[in-house]
Amino acid sequence: MRIFLAGLRKMIGRPASFVSVGLLVGLLGLIIIASATVGQESDEPQGEAAARLLLTFPGAYDFILSFLFGLGGLVAVIYGAAIAGSEWTWGTLKNAVARGESRARYMLSTFAAIALMIAIGLAISFALGVLLALLGATIAGVSTSGLSDADHLARLPAMAARGWFAVVEQAALGFAIATLARSQLAGIGAGIAFYFGEGFASIFLPDIIQYMPFAVARASIDTEGSGGGFGGGGGVVEALPADTALLLVGVWLVGSLLVTLLFTERAEITG
Amino acid sequence: MTPSPSLALATRGLRKSYGPRRALDGLDLTVPSGVVYGFLGPNGAGKTTTMRLLTGLLHPDAGSIELLGRSFRRGDRRRLFEVGALIESPSFYPYLSGRQNLRVLAAAGAQVPRGRVEELLELVGLRERAKDKVSGYSLGMKQRLGIAGALLSDPRLLLLDEPANGLDPAGIVAMRETLRRLAAAGKTVFVSSHLLAEVRVLADVVGIIAAGRLVREGTLDSMLRDQGIVRVRVPRASEPDARALLEPVGRTDVAAGGTEDPWLAVHVDPHRAGEVNRLLAEAGIFASGLESGTDLEDLFLELTSGGDESGEGGFGRIASPGNGQGASA
Numbered sequence: 001m002r003i004f005l006a007g008l009r010k011m012i013g014r015p016a017s018f019v020s021v022g023l024l025v026g027l028l029g030l031i032i033i034a035s036a037t038v039g040q041e042s043d044e045p046q047g048e049a050a051a052r053l054l055l056t057f058p059g060a061y062d063f064i065l066s067f068l069f070g071l072g073g074l075v076a077v078i079y080g081a082a083i084a085g086s087e088w089t090w091g092t093l094k095n096a097v098a099r100g101e102s103r104a105r106y107m108l109s110t111f112a113a114i115a116l117m118i119a120i121g122l123a124i125s126f127a128l129g130v131l132l133a134l135l136g137a138t139i140a141g142v143s144t145s146g147l148s149d150a151d152h153l154a155r156l157p158a159m160a161a162r163g164w165f166a167v168v169e170q171a172a173l174g175f176a177i178a179t180l181a182r183s184q185l186a187g188i189g190a191g192i193a194f195y196f197g198e199g200f201a202s203i204f205l206p207d208i209i210q211y212m213p214f215a216v217a218r219a220s221i222d223t224e225g226s227g228g229g230f231g232g233g234g235g236v237v238e239a240l241p242a243d244t245a246l247l248l249v250g251v252w253l254v255g256s257l258l259v260t261l262l263f264t265e266r267a268e269i270t271g
Numbered sequence: 272m273t274p275s276p277s278l279a280l281a282t283r284g285l286r287k288s289y290g291p292r293r294a295l296d297g298l299d300l301t302v303p304s305g306v307v308y309g310f311l312g313p314n315g316a317g318k319t320t321t322m323r324l325l326t327g328l329l330h331p332d333a334g335s336i337e338l339l340g341r342s343f344r345r346g347d348r349r350r351l352f353e354v355g356a357l358i359e360s361p362s363f364y365p366y367l368s369g370r371q372n373l374r375v376l377a378a379a380g381a382q383v384p385r386g387r388v389e390e391l392l393e394l395v396g397l398r399e400r401a402k403d404k405v406s407g408y409s410l411g412m413k414q415r416l417g418i419a420g421a422l423l424s425d426p427r428l429l430l431l432d433e434p435a436n437g438l439d440p441a442g443i444v445a446m447r448e449t450l451r452r453l454a455a456a457g458k459t460v461f462v463s464s465h466l467l468a469e470v471r472v473l474a475d476v477v478g479i480i481a482a483g484r485l486v487r488e489g490t491l492d493s494m495l496r497d498q499g500i501v502r503v504r505v506p507r508a509s510e511p512d513a514r515a516l517l518e519p520v521g522r523t524d525v526a527a528g529g530t531e532d533p534w535l536a537v538h539v540d541p542h543r544a545g546e547v548n549r550l551l552a553e554a555g556i557f558a559s560g561l562e563s564g565t566d567l568e569d570l571f572l573e574l575t576s577g578g579d580e581s582g583e584g585g586f587g588r589i590a591s592p593g594n595g596q597g598a599s600a
Contacts, residue, residue, distance in 0.1 A: 006378035013367055091362025095420065098326040098358060099380030100351030106379065269328040 003096075003106055007113030016082050017117060020075045024125045025132075028067050032129075032136040039140030055137040057144055058152035064129040065156075068122055069163035069221050073170040073214060076118060077191040080174030083114055084260070085184030094269050104261045111175055111257060115168045122164055159221070162246060166217035169249045170195075172256035173213050179260045182267070210240055213252040219245035278337065279304040279428050279459035280325065285334035287320055287483075294320040296483035297334070302461055302476070307454045309474030309491070310463040313575050317483040318463040319359055322432045325461075326356045339428055352381035355426035357434060361417025365406035369397050369416050372405055373423065381424040391419040394449065396442075410437030418446065429453060429460045435469050447473050467567050471495075481575035498570040499541040503551065504534050504560030513556050520547060532559060 011017050032055065039051035054063050087093040087110070096106050137144050146152070177194065178187020195214055202209040209215050219239035239245070280302035287295040295317045302308045312318045323329040325336060327348055336343040343350050363372045370388060377383035392398045395415040405413065414437045421429055429450075435443050450460045450473060464470050470477060471491065478488040487494065501521075505513045510525065510533050517523045521539030537547055544563035551558055 002378040006375045009371065010364060010367065010375055013371065014364075015366060086364075090364060091360070092364060094328055094358065095362055095376055096379035097328055097348075098351065098354075098356040099376070099424070100327075100348045100354070101379035102348060268330065270323065 001109075003101070003109035004112050007110045008116065011083065011113055011117045014083075016079060017121070020079050021121045021125055024068060024072060024075060024121075025128045027071065028064065028125070028129050029132045031067070032132045033139075036136035036139040039136075039142065052140055052142050055133055055140055055142045057133070057137070057146035058149035059146070060133040060137070061130070061152060061156060062159075064126060064133060065159055065163055066221075068125050068129065069167060070218070072118075072122060072125075072163075072167045073217055074192070074195050076167045076171035077174035077177075077195050078188050079118075080111075080114060080171035081178035081187035081191040082174075082184055083110065083178075084175040085178035085181065085187035088179070088182040089184040093264075097269060103264045103267075107179070107260055107264050108257065111172065111260070114171055114175065118167055118171060119164055122160070122167065126160070162242075163221045165246070165253075166220050166249055169213060169253040169256070170217055172253050172260075176256040176260045176263075179263055206238060210238060211248060213249075213256075216240060216245040216248040216252065220249045277304060277340075278302060279306075279339060280308075280461060281337040282321075282324075283335050283337075285321070285324060285336065286332045287317075287324060287329060288332055294483055295324070295331075295334075298480065298483065299485055300478055301488065302459060302478075304459050305454060305457045306475040307450055307460045307462060307473055309470035309477040310461060310480065311465065311467065311470055311477060311571060312463075312480035313465060316480045316575065318465075318480060319432055320483075321480070322356070322358050322430055322463060325430055326354065326358060327351060328358065352424060353427045354430060355421035355424060355428070356430040356432075357414075357417040357421040358430070358432050360436070361413045361420070363405045363413065363416065366404060368402050368404055369408065369412075370401040372416065373419060376420050377423050383423050384425075387423060387425075391422055394422070395419045396445065411439055411442055414438055415442065415446075418449075427458055429458060431460065431462045433464055433466075434462060435464065435466060443469070467571055471567050479571060479574050486574045487570075494570065495541075495567060498567065499539055500564060501537045501539055501541060501544045501547050502534050502560070502562040503537065503547055503558045504532050505551065505556055505558055507532050509556045510535070512554065513551055516550055516554055516556070517547060520550065534560070 035051040035054045038047055039055060053059060084107075087107075093103075093106065097103055134144055134147070136142075173194070174187065174191040177190045178184065181187045181190055198209060198212050198214045201212075202215065210219070220242055222239055222242055222245075240248070278301060280300060282298050282300040285295050285298040285300075286293070298317065298321060300310075300321075310318055310321070320329065324331050325338070325343075327343075327345070330345050338350050339353055341347075341350060363369075364375065367375065370392060373388045373391065377388060389398075392401045395418055397412060397415055397419070400408070400412065405416065408416065414434065418431070418434060421431065431450075434446060434450075438446060447469075450462070454460050454475070462470070462473060474491055476489065477491050477494060479486050503513070503517075513535060514523050514525070517535060517537050520543070521537045523538070524536045525533050539547070541563035544561060548558060548561055
């Protein structure tokens with residue numbers, strides 16, 4: 001518990017945490033403002049209708065979540081890699097091990113703190129996203145009466161939980177990659193390459209890629225078969241059923257953490 | 272190895288290789304409790320590798336380690352609860368303050384009493400800058416913070432790797448006093464360094480490592496006594512008599528003289544300089560110069576000059592102008 005709380009303390013003060021949330025909210029805000037502008041007056045009626053649809057509640061909830069869980073996956077890979085990689089790059093893992101701390105417990109507690117930070121970050125981003133969508137709807141003159149749609153609101157917690165789980169799995173992947181790389185920069189680079197590489201590989205190996213970590217993360221949140229969230233290669237691969245994908249997300253999550261723990265336990269810490 | 276409670280630290284036949292390069296080649300250390308132990312060696316001799324093995328960061332290929340009277344193997348991490356360490360350069364989260372870094376570090380390993388962080392910030396003179404981010408600290412400040420980190424759990428054994436790095440003279444003196452105080456309180460301080468002068472004023476016992484092996488270990492006094500020297504300048508005409516007189520005291524060589532009166536070098540405990548002078552005076556030989564000293568540097572160079580196996584290379588010696596020799600590298 002002490003390591004977990006210390007991990008939270010470290011992440012709360014870390015610029016990468018603010019930058020990650022800022023990036024998600026900033027991009028979401030840009031899309032919403034652009035949609036509001038197009039939805040207000042456009043030469044193309046089809047474009048105007050599509051833009052207004054994005055800002056219309058309760059559908060706007062789905063759009064915001066889809067954006068956060070899609071792009072959030074890439075941000076999470078980078079975030080997970082940054083946290084794990086910096087432990088090696090800055091030599092702070094060395095400090096903990098030299099104090100007699102269990103390597104496995106240290107890494108697991110640090111990851112648990114990441115998972116909580118992701119939940120907090122997503123919740124903040126979602127709340128700000130809803131506020132921005134309300135602003136966009138007001139600018140575009142779209143009714144906000146669907147904001148309190150009971151059916152939709154009832155489904156939100158389950159959607160949020162699935163999305164959080166998928167994003168955490170992607171953070172675990174970045175965490176594992178950076179641990180294997182024993183470097184912050186190399187971990188981030190390899191994580192991004194893996195994210196886009198999987199999307200690219202889906203063109204040639206769709207039957208295999210559908211079981212890969214980012215594809216299953218997208219499929220697991222796509223409970224209505226809409227093709228998943230934003231980002232890397234969604235839609236090219238025939239998505240697995242959401243519940244099957246969710247199970248595989250768990251497998252990838254556990255696998256990534258096991259790799260991290262085994263490697264850290266056996267590693268010779270020289271940095 | 273039979274564990275010995277009077278020893279704070281002992282290693283037997285410790286071996287460690289990085290690929291084909293052997294960093295430690297059967298290291299045998301014996302560190303008594305309650306002393307400051309100076310672990311001396313040139314760059315690449317294996318000092319930091321030894322420190323990493325002692326803190327469980329690396330695992331030995333062979334040999335054994337005993338920490339605080341009990342054997343220390345892979346998985347015995349709790350033994351480190353009574354050990355504080357600063358290995359290589361101090362490592363911190365640059366975006367956190369000094370105080371936050373110590374609090375985060377205190378969460379790992381042994382429980383740290385409430386108030387200990389503030390106590391240590393005061394001890395290392397960082398109280399005023401405790402709120403500042405570590406990224407803005409100088410190397411010396413980071414080093415102080417690293418020493419504070421090593422002292423967090425009030426360890427019985429303190430392992431410090433080049434602790435004087437980056438410290439200003441006042442900081443070095445303060446650190447030295449702190450370490451001496453800790454040793455006086457019964458704790459053991461193991462300091463690795465390549466700074467002979469620092470070890471000389473700080474350590475009670477010295478171990479010299481070269482090419483992964485311990486080449487000399489003992490109290491500094493005995494080591495320096497063996498290596499001590501008294502130089503005395505006598506009139507040229509009295510040189511043979513003086514030499515015959517001093518030979519029984521210690522091996523006596525004639526040092527450089529040229530056209531001037533020669534210097535005799537007596538290999539003897541420097542504390543016996545007065546006795547040397549008295550002997551000469553009683554024989555009617557009056558010295559025009561007298562120097563005494565201990566040459567840890569000579570001893571160090573003698574013991575560690577068996578070739579640089581680190582692959583790091585070394586500085587060449589530039590010959591004095593006019594002696595007809597070029598630089599050797």
